[in-house]
Amino acid sequence: MTELEQLWALRDGDLPEAEAARLRDRLATEPELQALWARVDQLALDLPELPLDAPPAGLNAALVDQEPPAPSASVDSGVRSGRWRVIGGMVVLAGAAAASSLLTQWWMAPLDAPLGPTMEEPVATVPVEVEPEVELSPPEDRPSVAAPREVDLLDTGMAPGDAMPGRPTRQAPAPAPVAAYEGLPQEFGTALVGIVGHALGPDATGERGYWVVGNPLPTHAMIGGDTVCGTEAELLESRRGGLSTAVRGCLAGVAASDAVGARRASFWLLGDLSGTPKWEAAAVRHLERWDEQVLAASLAHARMQRGEPDFTHYASLAFPYKGRSRASKRATTALYAGWREAEWRQDGGRIAWHEAVDAAGLWRVTDSAGAGQQALWGELVAATPPPSGCEQGMAGDLETRANCWLRVVEDDAYPASLRSWAAPQVVVVFSGQGDSDRQLRALRGHLDADPLNADVHLELAQLLAERQAFPEALAMLEQAEVLADPTAETRMLRRRLEDTVSGAPSTALTPAGPASVEVCSDLRALEPAAMMGRLNTSQRACLAARAEDAADPERRRVALVILQNLWSRGDRAEWTEAAQLELKRTWDLDIAYRLAVLLHRDGGQDPEVVALTERVLVDGLRWEGQTRTTRLAKTHKTRVAALRRLSLTDASVVSELQRSAEDWHAYAEKTGMDLDAALAACLEAGGSCR
Amino acid sequence: MNQPAPLSTDVLALARDGDKSARSALLERYGPVVWSMARRLTPEPEDAYQEVWLKVFAALHRFDPYGSASFSTWVATVAHRHLIDRYRKTETRGVVVSLDRLGTAESQADAHLDQRRRLVRTEEALRTLPAHARRVVIAHCLHGVALKDIAADEGVAVGTIKARLHRARAELVEKVGR
Known part of the structure; x- marks a missing residue:
């Protein structure tokens, strides 16, 4: 017995007393066991809370309308009697002989129809044959069968290639049900009762008899109220496309009705029509009434192979397909990629670009691996509609092409994925030409399209530094440092920038030096120096004194100037201390955010990071636009990382880690940011993140 | 535990006598109990649901409203028994499952x-x-x-x-x- 099993046994009082006592002792001292116990407790609370779902509409109505059955001997609240097992055995024996021919047909029938028609094959059961002495007229002679095959009740009127006007409605068409085998059910059922009764003895006819009369042959023949379309043997002919005209007509009638068995009737028909030109029309009609992903996939596949554009509609019905086999996943994934690609083409290659590319990315799960993706990607790029005025330019010389692509990069009407793809190539071209203006434009466009890309921030910071736009370069560098852990490259750039700034002469880009400000009364005058981290000792002391003075109306602004100066000087330890002090005085969202990120990076203060991020995630909703998205994503990430580290030593945060990882994943999914990392964290934390 | 509220014995008596509105009330109140079991335990919950209720209706006269088991538990017992029977049948015959039936709870979450x-x-x-x-x-x-x-x-x-x-x-x- 595993530990968990023992805990459950303890909970249920099923553990021997001595063993239970030992386990209780361990529970009192072992935190790991306590954590397990908490999970056991939680599940014990959760299980009874699993929802009770209402049955689908229509099921209850059908039941209420059933005639009340005769009281059954088979149901009681006590222990099952052995008698029914004997009877069950007799059923098997009685049916075995009659079954043999049908089962032979069953297994020998070709499994030819892909996906759709075979997906709801009826299970083989003990068949019950109508004995010869029961007079049944042959199906063709039965008077009320109104739909011979030639009439084609399944004809939807759709010509191949007709566009589907949106998702089909689920409203059932309402031709009158065909009252096939009029007058038959009672006789038919009686006949079956006779046979079954003969096989099982008089006690058996109660339940079985009702079953046959009230709902004749529910699985295998026809269940459409009292409509019986044929014997099981007749219906099994559908496996080889051999339904008689009468049975087919009857099934079509039931399929078109609102009867409980309509869906099953439709499947019988689909099986019968498999491999014929009419199968598609039948499938279309079926999908107009019922959600059937596998059938939709099959239909989409057939139409895609013929190049009919409406295949995308059926592919959309089929996806996402919760298939079990790898083959079915491959098939529907390929369909999905095709569907998105087709949408993209219909849309002129703009809006659905990224979706087509994402779809192509899904090909990674298929055997065609990167080939499909590469092919589609290249095709998409080649087919991109050029910016106006660039109709010829996209195919011109290198510089002309680069200029046209630069316009794509800067145009937010183009999908972000395309702009991000094109930007580095534009930068390379203009870098070779020494054209930093256009490099800058391309990088800014890239950043606009991919604001969480730390590499782009760094590259932009380097370019800005080269252009001596130091404050902007520093700000960009800070962003890069926030988005990703510092690298040798970022550290080097920071040192270079700080050295340059400290030794740089006063230029248009550098603010007035601290020497010109002797006191700290004029905060506006101090701010530029603080931005550069160049406040002198006396100014800092003056500001520190003002920050302590609660009566100072500018106290808060003073604190911000101090923090800015410390941050710009790169004095992280002092900044952290000042920020913590300031947060104790006044809550500040921006400071809290930065502090959380910094504390996490430095490590060792995870509880504080967790506390800070919790509040930042709430208050962060005040941020707006891209800042909000970027910072909240970073906050989620920081929180999860801190909790993960904490969970190594503190099991009580495991559930919080799960929740936070799920929140991060949900946020990333919602905003389209850093989904891979969020998903990985969520999965690792055991969260629910599908 | 997710259990429906108890039902009056009048309704049970009427349902036993075949009164449609009483049966409707039973289905309304206890249908979710059966449906939840059926959808979790069989790939063909619609059929199983109807079969269980036919059995329940047929055996209503055996239920003792003053006994130890609530009606809900009694229905669940009948359902469980029937679903075991179904399982045994499908276990030997095999069944093709309609995949779109899986995963309904997730979408509601x-x-x-x-x-x-x-x-x-x-x-x-x-x-x-x-x-x-x-x-x-x-x-x-x-x-x-x-x-x-x-x-x-x-x-x-x-x-x-x-x-x-x-x-x-x-x-x-x-x-x-x-």
């Missing part, structure tokens, strides 16, 4: 509610249990069917059922918590 998320995970974990283990957990833990009744239906000793239950729930804890 509100991902922002902790408990809901946990329940969704529990539901998912339940689906991965072996059939015999799933039956025990669902019948006993969700619907309150007595272990001795489950043991009788399954044709095994109560101790075996308890062992299955402990093992199944241990597996659930691991799967839900991962």
Whole structure:
């Protein structure tokens, strides 16, 4: 017995007393066991809370309308009697002989129809044959069968290639049900009762008899109220496309009705029509009434192979397909990629670009691996509609092409994925030409399209530094440092920038030096120096004194100037201390955010990071636009990382880690940011993140 | 436990006599009990649901409203028994499952509610249990069917059922918590 099993046994009082006592002792001292116990407790609370779902509409109505059955001997609240097992055995024996021919047909029938028609094959059961002495007229002679095959009740009127006007409605068409085998059910059922009764003895006819009369042959023949379309043997002919005209007509009638068995009737028909030109029309009609992903996939596949554009509609019905086999996943994934690609083409290659590319990315799960993706990607790029005025330019010389692509990069009407793809190539071209203006434009466009890309921030910071736009370069560098852990490259750039700034002469880009400000009364005058981290000792002391003075109306602004100066000087330890002090005085969202990120990076203060991020995630909703998205994503990430580290030593945060990882994943999914990392964290934390 | 409120004995008596509105009331109130079991334990819940109710209606006269079991538990016991029968049949014959029936609970989940998320995970974990283990957990833990009744239906000793239950729930804890 595993530990968990023992805990459950303890909970249920099923553990021997001595063993239970030992386990209780361990529970009192072992935190790991306590954590397990908490999970056991939680599940014990959760299980009874699993929802009770209402049955689908229509099921209850059908039941209420059933005639009340005769009281059954088979149901009681006590222990099952052995008698029914004997009877069950007799059923098997009685049916075995009659079954043999049908089962032979069953297994020998070709499994030819892909996906759709075979997906709801009826299970083989003990068949019950109508004995010869029961007079049944042959199906063709039965008077009320109104739909011979030639009439084609399944004809939807759709010509191949007709566009589907949106998702089909689920409203059932309402031709009158065909009252096939009029007058038959009672006789038919009686006949079956006779046979079954003969096989099982008089006690058996109660339940079985009702079953046959009230709902004749529910699985295998026809269940459409009292409509019986044929014997099981007749219906099994559908496996080889051999339904008689009468049975087919009857099934079509039931399929078109609102009867409980309509869906099953439709499947019988689909099986019968498999491999014929009419199968598609039948499938279309079926999908107009019922959600059937596998059938939709099959239909989409057939139409895609013929190049009919409406295949995308059926592919959309089929996806996402919760298939079990790898083959079915491959098939529907390929369909999905095709569907998105087709949408993209219909849309002129703009809006659905990224979706087509994402779809192509899904090909990674298929055997065609990167080939499909590469092919589609290249095709998409080649087919991109050029910016106006660039109709010829996209195919011109290198510089002309680069200029046209630069316009794509800067145009937010183009999908972000395309702009991000094109930007580095534009930068390379203009870098070779020494054209930093256009490099800058391309990088800014890239950043606009991919604001969480730390590499782009760094590259932009380097370019800005080269252009001596130091404050902007520093700000960009800070962003890069926030988005990703510092690298040798970022550290080097920071040192270079700080050295340059400290030794740089006063230029248009550098603010007035601290020497010109002797006191700290004029905060506006101090701010530029603080931005550069160049406040002198006396100014800092003056500001520190003002920050302590609660009566100072500018106290808060003073604190911000101090923090800015410390941050710009790169004095992280002092900044952290000042920020913590300031947060104790006044809550500040921006400071809290930065502090959380910094504390996490430095490590060792995870509880504080967790506390800070919790509040930042709430208050962060005040941020707006891209800042909000970027910072909240970073906050989620920081929180999860801190909790993960904490969970190594503190099991009580495991559930919080799960929740936070799920929140991060949900946020990333919602905003389209850093989904891979969020998903990985969520999965690792055991969260629910599908 | 998710149990519907008790029903008056009048309604039961009327339903036993075939009164449609009384049966409708039974279905309305206890339908979810049967449906929840059916959808969790069989790939053909619609058929199973109807079959169970036909049995329940046929056996209403056997239910003792003053007995120890509530009507809900009694219905769950009947349902459990019937679903075992169905399982045994499909186990020997095999069945082709319509895949679109799987995963309904997930779509209803509100991902922002902790408990809901946990329940969704529990539901998912339940689906991965072996059939015999799933039956025990669902019948006993969700619907309150007595272990001795489950043991009788399954044709095994109560101790075996308890062992299955402990093992199944241990597996659930691991799967839900991962």
